[in-house]
Amino acid sequence: MRKFSRAEATAYGFLTVTLVFCLLPFLWVVLASVDPNASLFLSLPKAITADHFVKIFTAENGGRWFFNSLVTVGATTALVIIVAGMGGYALSRTNAWWKRPFLYAIILVRVLPPTALIVPLYKVMLISNGVMGALVRSIVPPDSIRSAMQIFGFVDGYLGLILVLSAMQLPLALWIIKTFFDLTPKDYEEAALMDGANVFQRIRRILVPLALPGLGAAGLLTFIGAWGDFLMPLTFISSANLQLLPIGLFRAFQRANTIDYGYLSALALLYMLPAVVAFGVARGFLVQTFTGGIKG
Amino acid sequence: MAMTYETRVAWQNRMLLVPALVLLAGFILIPAGAAIYISFTNEALSGFAAAHPQLVGLKNYVRLFSDDGFWNSLVVTAFFVFGSSIVGQFVLGLASAMALRRPIAFRPVFNAAILLPNAVPEVVAGFIWISMLAGGKYSTVSRIVGLVGIPPQNWLGSLPLLMIIVVNTWRGIAFAMILMTSGLSAVPTEVYEAARMDGATPRQIFWRITLPLLRPTIFLYMLVSTAGTIAIFGLIYTLTRGGPGGATEIIGIYIYNQSFTAYQLGYGSAVAVIMLGVSVAIGVIYVRVLKVQV
Amino acid sequence: MKSTVLRAGLGLAIMVAAISGAVVSSCTSAQTIRVAEHRQARIDALNRSIPSIEKQLGITIEVVEYPAPEKDYMSKLLTELGAGNAPDLFTANFDSDVADLVSAGYLAPITAEVKAWDGYAQLFDVAKKLSTRANGEIYALDSMLGVEQIYFRRDLLDKAGISTAQPTSWKDLLDRAREIKKKTGKYGLLLPAGISWGGGAFNEGFALFVPGSKTPQIANDDGTLNLNGEGVRDILGLYRSLIDEDLMPIEPLLGPEPWVIPKYTMFPAGDLMATTCGTWCYIYDWGKDSKNPVPDVTRNVGTWAVPGMTGGSSVMVSGRNIWAVNAKSAHLALAKKVLLALSSVDATVAYAQLLGNIPARKDAADNKDFQALTELVPVLKNVENGTFLKSAPGFSVVSEGVARATEALLRKQTNAAGAQAILVKYVKDLLGDKVVK
Structure with missing residues (x-):
């Protein structure tokens, strides 16, 4: 048997302790999700059940929350990819005077804490909601105004939340995509230009395929960021049928006397899953993202 | 129609940026400006001021300076950032990165384990740590430390600030590790070999070579993670709501509490403006010191 | 590019239409x-x-x-x-x-x-x-009323040989709590306090003692508020005695959802002997169908009207x-x-x-x-025999101010006068100097 050097032993020891520290908290949520008698505290289940997971989609609102989260975060991701794709391309290709100030401004915007913006943001959303409300009232029959506003409203509506989440995730995505386009050669584009392709054709045939990894990275990080966001849905969504997973989870946890821990754990696992998968795929891009803009 | 190719391209670039600009302006820049305006008013969620907000000049800022809660939140934020991002995450992240550079068995397992907490949404993190920490003798942590004879307690009550630092460290080791790994891989192995030839001890190598060469990475990490940690909300909101007695009321939570539970939107905005100022300062340092290439 | 945008837009529109279908169908005419x-x-x-x-x-x-x-x-x-x-x-x-x-x-x-x-x-x-x-x-x-007074564990006080007679003054009440502490080692009396209890610190605690204090109403007809009065300070003094002498549980009150541990755990378990509460305590908190029942609750849990500072008593209706x-x-x-x-x-x-x-x-x-x-x-x-507190504009600020003042007491940062100063300053900061009398 090979003998460990002291340094190696230290490394193994350290990593093992860290591993336990990192994984231990998950033990409870995993066990509780299949325990028919789950409580807030860690215990080995005496039996195993899938009831909690079934309950998410049958008895309780979990399925609805999941659906809402998927819709808003999915739309956010799509929107950010499109908007940041266009913007990132322009930023990469231009040499105009505003390029540098714009990029510096993006860095500053990226560090602005959303909590500090939440009150005025609410006012902006209110005003936009008023405008949208007038618009909706003028075209939609009275009975369905509220349903329409749940989709197109800025406060307590899908659209507003999608736009806000997009704005929050946009700076990072712009930066990633811009960096990515910087690395894609202009040759192909120029060749296509020679062939007489217009800008839209160039983008579709040349740039999108070339930029796909960059767009993918930006999309994944946007997805993770928006999926985990708590403050925006907390502030802007109130209707029960529009509720997102994080708030549903939090509210269910607040029902002091009547918490079903098994159900909550199953829901928490379900909520974690997409983020963990996306993170697993995206983690390779993370380094690029933060080091991309730095001179060596 | 008589546009040259260059002007056309220039216009095209501008047009392509418009949607991004609209989103950023509408939902970030205008609100940031409005925050400054609201901070000079007595705007509230209820009462007469809700219907008729008035400009009150610098009153909110004056009040802020004599408000223990505000100073408390600054101190708590400083400890939180220092403890979790500058000490906890950085030390554990760097150590993990260095340990994982060795040809270690099960490396993917260790790697995945460290990355997992980072992928977990804030609310879930709060939720599972409540099980770890709350409930006196029943909590996981109490049961573990009970093995070495430490009496059980409600950890979020007895050591609240330390606990949220631990939880945030847990969430953030991965980010530090990822950055440090990339920083370490940029150091050429010859440098180490040369040092070893000269008879340097591992400790000397670490302090004299590794750390100095990592400096830009470390600095980048500090800035990004400081800004990120200041902005944390959901994690603390689900764990403690800023309590007990303000012990974990970091500035983001303080703003939220002032604005939405004490209904003082104007005053909350004054605190928010201070927070914005600090964040912009961090951003400016980031841009200037790191000489960001654009 | 246009087509990409169009296609994405179309996709969004279809998705939105699908959802709206789902939402609309859930509404009837x-x-x-x-x-x-x-x-x-x-x-x-x-x-x-x-x-x-x-x-x-x-x-x-x-x-x-x-x-x-x-x-x-x-x-x-x-x-x-x-x-x-x-x-x-x-x-x-x-x-x-x-x-x-x-x-x-x-x-x-x-x-x-x-x-x-x-x-x-x-x-x-x-x-x-x-x-x-x-x-x-x-x-x-x-449309519904809360009738609030002091609820106590009659069974446990009897067992410990502590009087269950109606306390005649604040001092009597405090002495009873001290006696509980001394004879049983348990907490003697809980008054809701602190920021995380929200409106409860004022409405379910502080307010109950106002009618029997030297400042029996806070709201004046001219729109001013009596917050500088001796009565307010005396009530905060009562809080302070309970807190400083360790007669009420403090730690749970500083955390989120502060009522859960004292009311749902400690009181049914007998670790807390008395607390202010309303009739809901007999049904929702400790009733036979509740999650934390006290057996035979109406017999084992008795009520005292809230004594006045030097005599008399009142039951708060709100x-x-x-x-x-x-x-x-x-x-x-x-x-x-x-x-x-x-x-x-x-x-x-x-x-x-x-x-x-x-x-x-x-x-x-x-x-x-x-x-x-x-x-x-x-x-x-007996509802009509109760007293009530007039409320006035600014009361939500007063309520938050009381929460802050009692929070400072819970954290043992100040005395009654200091807590009153916190309350007065908070209300003045938000409503102007003229509001406070």
């Missing part, structure tokens, strides 16, 4: 009144009376579940009222919230409807007084289901009808059954279901 309610027991109570109201008025009622903790409920509701997208009908947590909701312009006046309503004659006088603002208008109807109509409701008239229907005997008795509050109507006493609630029957009979 009848007019819908949205009612905000929070906490499972309250929602259950509300749901009991909804079918008959829907049938009676030919409408659909949609119950919107709000966050459970009182404070979170109020933040969410206020944000929506400000936004104009709040439900048609909702409750205020406390009487102290109503005046400020009125001055913010959030509530629709309901004076004419309430006075023309057949239930008006049945309302207890105290409910009428609590519901009517200084200008004689009604904006919110106190609004519990304080229904109000959103001034911006699209169906004002209909919402007002639902409000009155929710103040019917049946609807209020449903709340009484599940929560333990007292219907604000005399004729509830004739209801069979109510008569079965033997814990509440005598209380209903």
